[in-house]
Amino acid sequence: MVNENIPHKNAYQFNAIGRVHSCYQEKFGIPRQPGLVPEARASIEILSPYDRDEAFRGLESVSHIWLVFVFHQAMREQWRPTVRPPRLGGNQRIGVFATRSNFRPNPIGLSLVTLETVERRENGLWLDVRGADLLQGTPIIDIKPYLPYADSVEGADAGIANTPPESMPVAFSEMAQRQLLALDACVYPGAEGLIRDSLSYDPRPAYRKDEEAIRIYGCRFYDLNIRWQVVDGSIEVVSVERD
Amino acid sequence: MVNENIPHKNAYQFNAIGRVHSCYQEKFGIPRQPGLVPEARASIEILSPYDRDEAFRGLESVSHIWLVFVFHQAMREQWRPTVRPPRLGGNQRIGVFATRSNFRPNPIGLSLVTLETVERRENGLWLDVRGADLLQGTPIIDIKPYLPYADSVEGADAGIANTPPESMPVAFSEMAQRQLLALDACVYPGAEGLIRDSLSYDPRPAYRKDEEAIRIYGCRFYDLNIRWQVVDGSIEVVSVERD
Numbered sequence: 329m330v331n332e333n334i335p336h337k338n339a340y341q342f343n344a345i346g347r348v349h350s351c352y353q354e355k356f357g358i359p360r361q362p363g364l365v366p367e368a369r370a371s372i373e374i375l376s377p378y379d380r381d382e383a384f385r386g387l388e389s390v391s392h393i394w395l396v397f398v399f400h401q402a403m404r405e406q407w408r409p410t411v412r413p414p415r416l417g418g419n420q421r422i423g424v425f426a427t428r429s430n431f432r433p434n435p436i437g438l439s440l441v442t443l444e445t446v447e448r449r450e451n452g453l454w455l456d457v458r459g460a461d462l463l464q465g466t467p468i469i470d471i472k473p474y475l476p477y478a479d480s481v482e483g484a485d486a487g488i489a490n491t492p493p494e495s496m497p498v499a500f501s502e503m504a505q506r507q508l509l510a511l512d513a514c515v516y517p518g519a520e521g522l523i524r525d526s527l528s529y530d531p532r533p534a535y536r537k538d539e540e541a542i543r544i545y546g547c548r549f550y551d552l553n554i555r556w557q558v559v560d561g562s563i564e565v566v567s568v569e570r571d
Numbered sequence: 572m573v574n575e576n577i578p579h580k581n582a583y584q585f586n587a588i589g590r591v592h593s594c595y596q597e598k599f600g601i602p603r604q605p606g607l608v609p610e611a612r613a614s615i616e617i618l619s620p621y622d623r624d625e626a627f628r629g630l631e632s633v634s635h636i637w638l639v640f641v642f643h644q645a646m647r648e649q650w651r652p653t654v655r656p657p658r659l660g661g662n663q664r665i666g667v668f669a670t671r672s673n674f675r676p677n678p679i680g681l682s683l684v685t686l687e688t689v690e691r692r693e694n695g696l697w698l699d700v701r702g703a704d705l706l707q708g709t710p711i712i713d714i715k716p717y718l719p720y721a722d723s724v725e726g727a728d729a730g731i732a733n734t735p736p737e738s739m740p741v742a743f744s745e746m747a748q749r750q751l752l753a754l755d756a757c758v759y760p761g762a763e764g765l766i767r768d769s770l771s772y773d774p775r776p777a778y779r780k781d782e783e784a785i786r787i788y789g790c791r792f793y794d795l796n797i798r799w800q801v802v803d804g805s806i807e808v809v810s811v812e813r814d
Contacts, residue, residue, distance in 0.1 A: 338586050338587040338618065338710065339584050339585070339586050339587075340584070340585055340586075340587070340641050340646070340710065340712065341582050341583070341584045341585075342582070342583055342584075342585070342677040342679065343581050343582050343583075343676065343677065344581040344582075344583070345676050345677065361718060361720070361721035362721055363720070363721050363724070364721075375581065378676050380652045382652045382653050382664075382666055383652040383653070383666045383667055383668055384666045384668050384669065385653065385664075385665050385666035385669060386665035386666050386669035386670075386730060386731070387666055387668055387669040389669075389728070389730035389731070390669065390728065390729055390730045391724075391727050391728040391729075392724050392727045392728075392729075394681060396639070396677075396679055396681070398583050403583070409623045409625045409626040410625050410626070410628065421625075421628075422628050422629035423625055423626045423627045423628035423629050423630055424626055425626055425627050425630055425714045425715070426627065426628060426629035426630040426632075426633065426716055427629075427716070428715055428716070428718065432713060433586070433588050433621055433713075434585040434586065434588065434639075434712045434713050436585065436639055436712065436713045438637060438639070438681070438715060438722075440721065440722055440723075440724065467581065467583065469583065469677045469679065470675060470676075470677050470679045471668045472668070472671055472681060473669055473670070473671070473729055473730065473732065474724065474727055474729060475604060475671065475729050475732050476723075476724070476727050476729060476733065477604070477606070477732075477733075477734060477735045478604035478605055478606050478607075478683065478735075479681075479683055479722070479723070480683075480719075480722070480723035480724075481606070481634075481635050481683065481717065481719070481723075484634050484635045484717055484719050485632070485633065485634040485635075486633055486634075486635075486716055486717060486718050486719060487629060487632035487633045487716065488629070488632070489716065489718050489720075490719065490720075491720060492720045492721075
């Protein structure tokens, strides 16, 4: 019998160096790539023994960082050689390595985010970022500065994914507008932009998009329950309710 | 006693999905970032059970890919909270997370390279890339398409590393020129550019750069031994010899 805990020679073990505290409390509603929602805020709690100020010295002068993370909710799943990217309408299969899907052999994610602050607080060392596409609790396994000269290419061809996904108009019902106004801006910074931009990329799974019936969907951002529907090709936020 | 083989709850294990066959046979001489040496070629052998054609279907329409890899030679080393980047002359320490140093808590590397071909050959499934900064034998743990809209930022500030490292002029001795001309271009494609561009970034460790005495250095690209020296602020390739 094979002891699964003994790493074989092609196996590498990494420890989480940080843990994400995100506005996104569940997968549904998270933008499919980073950078699409500027108000998507996350804080990274640096874990011991990596939470040493000097290990981050100099990072404060960097505007953007790479987060290398684990799709922890995909860890238990089998990888699939092909996936159906939402961009192809969900009915065409391409190779998993030709996509950024999380059902990869090694469920490692890569996100370029804006670094806001690196701060020693009473409860540890924290990095605040924006433009994240990260689920609450995501384990971070590396943080690197973004180097424009090495990490970007002019005129690269990304095949099916050369442009951001299409976005839809988003409107707020009168009730949702009143509920938004009543929120404490310190607790829910940029909530309107967060909700508008996140929903504008239409989180519905592809197989739902052709449905005729109007259906109410729910997303959880912070401790807010966002209820929304699609009417005549645009998204209406019905309500924004706290727990 | 703690059994080191039992992963604790913050540990994640990944398997190599590929193995690099690189023009760079040893660390010395490898450019410090990818993309600097267009003639730096590497082939990635996709390992079983990941070597399935359909897992890469569609990748051929992508011009650039991310390689997520393991700095395997750094695996056994302790991580250091601070490092001395060559760019700061090697005498100033900054946090390891503010750099791309390989002495990180999790020795994971990230390289953006040009994808040349995805090909089924007699001995397996291979990806050929250019602009690599990878050591022979490097384990690849993920391959992702480069998405310009999500993976690049206009006007990002990388602090100390906003521009490529400075480069030096490189000249070939008469002997080196003759030896280069005698090489089979199919076996050593772009050898002149590979040698010139790789050496132009001055592989010497910072503490050697102030030495007065002329010293002959050696690099191994493919099975070529490249001998070179620094004379009056420029690099001279002395000889290019096969094993």
